[in-house]
Amino acid sequence: DTAVSQTPKYLVTQMGNDKSIKCEQNLGHDTMYWYKQDSKKFLKIMFSYNNKELIINETVPNRFSPKSPDKAHLNLHINSLELGDSAVYFCASSRDSASYEQYFGPGTRLTVT
Amino acid sequence: RKEVEQDPGPFNVPEGATVAFNCTYSNSASQSFFWYRQDCRKEPKLLMSVYSSGNEDGRFTAQLNRASQYISLLIRDSKLSDSATYLCVVSSYNQGGKLIFGQGTELSVKP
Secondary structure (H helix, E strand, O other): OOOEEEEOOEEEEOOOOOEEEEEEEOOOOOEEEEEEEOOOOOEEEEEEEEOOEEEEEOOOOOOEEEEEEEOOEEEEEEOOOOHHHOEEEEEEEEOOOOOOOOEEOOOEEEEEO | OOOEEEOOOOEEEEOOOOEEEEEEEOOOOOOEEEEEEEOOOOOEEEEEEEOOOOEEEOOEEEEEEOOOOEEEEEEOOOOHHHOEEEEEEEEOHHHOOOEEEOOOEEEEEEO
């Protein structure tokens, strides 16, 4: 069974479009995260939710909007996609917000043309 | 200055070699430290936590020097399967417990 799953795995789209990435974890964890890994391999946190509540919101353009319908799901919606949004987006989860061991999903490789 | 700095490499070593990676962090309030491993085009996975007293897991040894704000990872008897990027990770309560990742050090073990 996949612990943290993301869909889609690959996403190619044009500038200006709106797209969503979905994430689900079956570990029973309370906390979920979205990270962005750019072409230089830096992995940076974007958002964190604990039991459906937003607890970390980094300096991210408001074109990015996370939504957590329940604690097992954290989706990421991106409006008006730009070339600079091209990256790998990883979802992760941890037992709770104080737990430092995070389990990552396989990543969604987003390419904006 | 980046919060967590690592030599990006790549480190190219023969099988059986010993290799050491270094990492420095800028936030003196950091209190938790880790090494994650990321295989090419895969997700990061926790390799080991790093404690002040140092800790060992098989061929891997991690050390922390709080005074110098320096973390290291030593890999002995390198295997081909050790080829990956090793990410130094730091966390602190004054940043809400979020993980700060270094750029990663790429290791390539050759036969």
